Amino acid sequence: MHGHQARKRFGQNFLADAHYVRRIVAAVDPQPGDNVVEIGPGLAALTGDLIERIGHVSAVEIDRDLAARLRARFTPAQLTLHEADALAFDFASFGPRLRVVGNLPYNISSPLLFHLAEYDSMLHDLHVMLQKEVVARMTASPGTADYGRLTVMLGAKFRITRLFVVPAGAFRPAPKVESALARLVPLHDEKPSLDDEALFARVVAAAFAQRRKTLRNALSALASTQQLEAAGILPSARGETLALGDFARLANVLAAGSVL
Numbered sequence: 001m002h003g004h005q006a007r008k009r010f011g012q013n014f015l016a017d018a019h020y021v022r023r024i025v026a027a028v029d030p031q032p033g034d035n036v037v038e039i040g041p042g043l044a045a046l047t048g049d050l051i052e053r054i055g056h057v058s059a060v061e062i063d064r065d066l067a068a069r070l071r072a073r074f075t076p077a078q079l080t081l082h083e084a085d086a087l088a089f090d091f092a093s094f095g096p097r098l099r100v101v102g103n104l105p106y107n108i109s110s111p112l113l114f115h116l117a118e119y120d121s122m123l124h125d126l127h128v129m130l131q132k133e134v135v136a137r138m139t140a141s142p143g144t145a146d147y148g149r150l151t152v153m154l155g156a157k158f159r160i161t162r163l164f165v166v167p168a169g170a171f172r173p174a175p176k177v178e179s180a181l182a183r184l185v186p187l188h189d190e191k192p193s194l195d196d197e198a199l200f201a202r203v204v205a206a207a208f209a210q211r212r213k214t215l216r217n218a219l220s221a222l223a224s225t226q227q228l229e230a231a232g233i234l235p236s237a238r239g240e241t242l243a244l245g246d247f248a249r250l251a252n253v254l255a256a257g258s259v260l
């Protein structure tokens with residue numbers, strides 16, 4: 001920990017196992033010239049290896065003390081450091097084909113993933129360490145307990161793969177949960193076509209807000225029984241049984257605005 005007192009409010013669990021650092025950097029496989037940004041470099045477990053491989057990375061770190069250490073350790077030619085909140089950061093400022101890497105603060109991982117998803121058109125890929133359960137939700141299949149809003153909203157923009165599990169003992173301090181590295185690759189042209197993305201998000205949120213409800217009830221404020229049927233969806237079904245394509249079709253029927 002090099003004398004640093006880990007701050008819980010910033011979700012600080014530092015990677016302290018060289019084996020996993022190597023495996024993560026190998027999974028990212030950064031190449032010279034890649035546009036890499038690390039979220040939350042912390043004590044530079046990953047940053048050091050990344051810079052060794054490709055010479056330069058950018059980073060966003062919220063903790064003032066850690067930012068000062070990073071500035072002392074790396075030159076501006078090696079590290080472009082933004083002392084800022086990644087949740088509010090404009091990732092478009094990094095330019096296109098952005099490769100995001102991060103052992104993410106778990107207390108904000110879902111909102112951070114939603115924030116990053118807004119930049120999907122300019123992203124090349126993301127390699128993010130998350131709580132294992134969150135990765136299970138991101139990669140779940142319809143009809144399972146893990147399948148939900150996170151699965152559908154991220155699945156609408158990314159192909160998501162769980163790469164490997166990282167045990168709690170690889171971190172200092174050790175978290176209470178296991179972690180997993182996930183790779184997210186933007187779908188770009190293969191994205192489901194959505195006429196109204198905000199409406200799609202509302203439909204998905206409503207469908208999962210009360211998982212036990214039928215869609216007829218859960219979506220009563222948004223869709224009529226006839227509109228559900230026009231989208232080929234059984235009003236008596238539950239949201240957790242619908243695939244991404246079903247949600248997209250329903251949102252597009254609603255966006256067309258025909259009150260059936």
Ligand code: SAM
Pocket residue numbers: 010011012013014015016039040041042043044045046060061062063066084085086087102103104105106108
């Ligand atoms: N990358 C380091 C590692 O693997 O050892 C640190 C990982 S630690 C789980 C999360 C890091 O994200 C910490 O350095 C923390 O200060 C930083 N962080 C927390 N919230 C942040 C935010 N909103 N924006 C930017 N960085 C944040």
